[in-house]
Amino acid sequence: MRLRKSIAALEAPEGHGHYAVLPFGVAEIDEALPWGGLPLGALHEVAATGDDGAAVGFVVVLLGRLAIGQDKPVLWVADRDDLYAPGLAALGLPADRLMVARPGRGVRPQWAMEEGARCPGLAAVVGEAWDLDLTAARRLQLAARDSGVTVLVLNRGAGSSAALTRWRIASAPSVVSRSGDWAWRWQVTLSHCRGRGVGEAGVVATWLVEWHDETHRFRLVALAGNGPA
Amino acid sequence: MKRIVSVWLPSQATDRLERLADWCLRYTPWCAVDDGNGTGCGGLWLDITGCAHLWGGEKALLGDLLTRLGRQGVRARAGIADTPGAAWAWARFGDIDHPCLPSGGQRQILSGLAIRALRLPAAIVAGLGRMGLRTIGDLDTVPRAGLTARFGEVVLHRLDQAHGREDEPIAPRRPVAAHRAERAFAEPIVRAEDMAAGIRDLLARLCADLQLRDLGLRRLDVAAFRLDATVQHLVVGTSRPTRDPRHLFHLLDDPLRRLDAGFGIEMLRLSALDVETVTVRQTHLADGSVPKSGDALTRTIDRLENRLGFGRVHRYALRQSHLPERAVRRVGPGAAATGAVWPEDCRPLRLFDCPETVEAVAPLPDAPPLMFRWRRQIHRITHAEGPERLSAEWWRQRQADRDYYRVEDEAGRRFWLYREEPCDNETSPRWFLHGIFP
Numbered sequence: 001m002r003l004r005k006s007i008a009a010l011e012a013p014e015g016h017g018h019y020a021v022l023p024f025g026v027a028e029i030d031e032a033l034p035w036g037g038l039p040l041g042a043l044h045e046v047a048a049t050g051d052d053g054a055a056v057g058f059v060v061v062l063l064g065r066l067a068i069g070q071d072k073p074v075l076w077v078a079d080r081d082d083l084y085a086p087g088l089a090a091l092g093l094p095a096d097r098l099m100v101a102r103p104g105r106g107v108r109p110q111w112a113m114e115e116g117a118r119c120p121g122l123a124a125v126v127g128e129a130w131d132l133d134l135t136a137a138r139r140l141q142l143a144a145r146d147s148g149v150t151v152l153v154l155n156r157g158a159g160s161s162a163a164l165t166r167w168r169i170a171s172a173p174s175v176v177s178r179s180g181d182w183a184w185r186w187q188v189t190l191s192h193c194r195g196r197g198v199g200e201a202g203v204v205a206t207w208l209v210e211w212h213d214e215t216h217r218f219r220l221v222a223l224a225g226n227g228p229a
Numbered sequence: 230m231k232r233i234v235s236v237w238l239p240s241q242a243t244d245r246l247e248r249l250a251d252w253c254l255r256y257t258p259w260c261a262v263d264d265g266n267g268t269g270c271g272g273l274w275l276d277i278t279g280c281a282h283l284w285g286g287e288k289a290l291l292g293d294l295l296t297r298l299g300r301q302g303v304r305a306r307a308g309i310a311d312t313p314g315a316a317w318a319w320a321r322f323g324d325i326d327h328p329c330l331p332s333g334g335q336r337q338i339l340s341g342l343a344i345r346a347l348r349l350p351a352a353i354v355a356g357l358g359r360m361g362l363r364t365i366g367d368l369d370t371v372p373r374a375g376l377t378a379r380f381g382e383v384v385l386h387r388l389d390q391a392h393g394r395e396d397e398p399i400a401p402r403r404p405v406a407a408h409r410a411e412r413a414f415a416e417p418i419v420r421a422e423d424m425a426a427g428i429r430d431l432l433a434r435l436c437a438d439l440q441l442r443d444l445g446l447r448r449l450d451v452a453a454f455r456l457d458a459t460v461q462h463l464v465v466g467t468s469r470p471t472r473d474p475r476h477l478f479h480l481l482d483d484p485l486r487r488l489d490a491g492f493g494i495e496m497l498r499l500s501a502l503d504v505e506t507v508t509v510r511q512t513h514l515a516d517g518s519v520p521k522s523g524d525a526l527t528r529t530i531d532r533l534e535n536r537l538g539f540g541r542v543h544r545y546a547l548r549q550s551h552l553p554e555r556a557v558r559r560v561g562p563g564a565a566a567t568g569a570v571w572p573e574d575c576r577p578l579r580l581f582d583c584p585e586t587v588e589a590v591a592p593l594p595d596a597p598p599l600m601f602r603w604r605r606q607i608h609r610i611t612h613a614e615g616p617e618r619l620s621a622e623w624w625r626q627r628q629a630d631r632d633y634y635r636v637e638d639e640a641g642r643r644f645w646l647y648r649e650e651p652c653d654n655e656t657s658p659r660w661f662l663h664g665i666f667p
Contacts, residue, residue, distance in 0.1 A: 053578060053579065053643065053665040054667055057666075073526070082580055082581060082582065084557065084576060084577055086557070086572065087577045087578040087580070087666075089571045090575065090576065091578070095571065096544060096545075096546075098544065098545065099543070099544055099562050101537060103541070104538065107536060115532055115533055116533075118529070119525050120525050121524075121525040170641070171642045173637070173639065173640070174612065182612065182614060185641060186667075211667075
């Protein structure tokens with residue numbers, strides 16, 4: 001136990017517990033994270049390769065909660081402009097809180113993400129990155145720490161170890177209730193987390209969650225993998 | 230009293246004239262090209278009202294201009310008068326040694342010039358010559374109605390323009406900014422640090438000037454006049470009027486790196502192209518921390534727009550249309566929130582600009598599909614909801630109705646498909662994929 005604590009203190013020299021958090025509203029997920037929720041003012045990665053509808057949806061849910069909770073807009077640095085505003089509203093992100101920036105060919109998205117990460121007037125910045133190298137990720141993490149902006153990276157390539165948490169979201173078959181309600185289900189995997197070791201499956205934990213439109217909340221359906229180590 | 234310079238540049242092409250006009254901005258912002266109607270005797274107009282004292286007088290200004298043009302190998306003659314017409318005439322037909330016509334005393338001097346100096350077509354000049362009218366002074370002796378009846382309006386038009394009875398405005402090539410700060414360097418500067426220092430100094434002066442008048446600028450133009458008689462312009466814009474020199478210098482950071490000094494820059498001029506009044510909020514002394522988040526957001530939006538391009542940063546606003554692809558429009562990031570309520574229908578998270586064709590198999594014509602093939606992958610449908618019929622807007626051209634289905638495949642991926650009913654009943658319906666649900 002003491003060894004675990006000293007390793008955790010070594011791994012996070014910025015101060016392990018000094019983050020404001022955004023709770024997920026699902027007790028099991030919140031307990032699996034050392035901070036009790038998603039830490040704000042930090043860099044997080046969501047793997048988004050191939051079919052990324054579920055990953056984008058998960059990110060939009062987080063953005064909605066951040067935008068409304070802090071009453072600030074969010075910035076999305078995108079290469080294709082196909083987000084549909086009515087669909088965002090259904091996941092809890094009002095369209096007037098979202099700003100979309102499309103860098104062209106000459107500008108790297110990392111620059112736009114860093115600019116957004118340094119702005120204390122934003123609640124969060126989302127960027128799509130193909131290969132976020134360690135230097136760029138570290139700069140984003142430092143900028144986020146200074147300004148309090150949460151940076152979420154939709155990573156289409158390999159992950160980097162500068163992020164506090166790394167997630168992988170996949171679609172899961174839904175179950176239609178007898179009354180005809182069709183609640184969407186996702187498989188949420190926490191693949192890496194600063195201060196937590198990985199389990200036997202190579203990830204920290206996996207959950208099956210269900211999204212409810214009316215209440216805009218998650219509900220845990222089943223604990224699909226190992227518990228937190 | 231206006232003072233106009235007309236520069237005669239014989240046999241110069243129009244694009245060369247335009248470049249020279251841009252270079253002449255160093256003397257005055259009111260520069261225009263006189264193309265001479267393709268006759269090859271074109272030139273430039275410069276309105277130097279009120280600027281001549283900066284160069285030590287009109288003669289000194291002309292001398293400087295002609296010397297610099299001569300260094301570039303351009304033959305030129307110039308004349309200064311109260312009206313463009315008189316300046317044009319004096320530059321081409323007047324006395325080279327005395328190029329400046331005295332203010333108010335030009336009528337007598339002009340009357341000795343030939344009629345060709347009035348910019349009249351050759352046929353009319355020949356006709357007037359046959360009547361015995363050879364100089365401008367002769368035209369004053371003839372009754373005006375007769376001239377109009379014989380040759381049309383143009384003779385009197387040009388005569389009145391030359392004498393100042395009729396106004397001839399010169400349209401400047403570039404918009405003239407009311408607020409400018411400029412600095413000429415004793416030695417041309419080449420290094421980037423010197424350029425940055427010069428711009429910082431000018432920004433401080435320009436912003437102090439704007440502050441005195443409670444104004445902020447929305448567009449700033451930096452003109453660098455190089456030794457080889459070319460001008461380089463950098464333009465930056467902001468979403469809200471600002472007069473913060475640090476913010477503006479930060480916006481100029483990237484364009485400055487692309488500024489090529491060539492052999493040296495001899496003058497820098499900053500012009501505020503768009504100015505607006507700035508509303509300054511009074512903050513309370515008792516407040517512990519002034520919330521800076523609004524300013525920080527505006528500065529970030531400005532930096533993003535200037536670097537990525539105006540129009541590449543946007544928000545979404547509602548448009549009243551039931552067709553999904555027309556229900557959303559893009560607005561600028563500074564647009565105020567309208568507070569419009571989005572409709573409650575279940576809509577996808579991603580919508581394709583162009584719906585993609587899929588091959589679907591449906592058991593009955595009106596039933597949802599059992600499976601479909603998209604991008605060479607087969608998806609078997611486990612659950613479907615619909616149909617939701619969206620008809621085309623009847624006031625536009627006739628388009629087919631669409632039946633939308635929300636489907637989920639065996640892996641849990643959710644799509645928004647639609648079946649397009651053809652207008653005629655002959656062809657079979659086609660299926661498209663329009664959006665992806667999370």
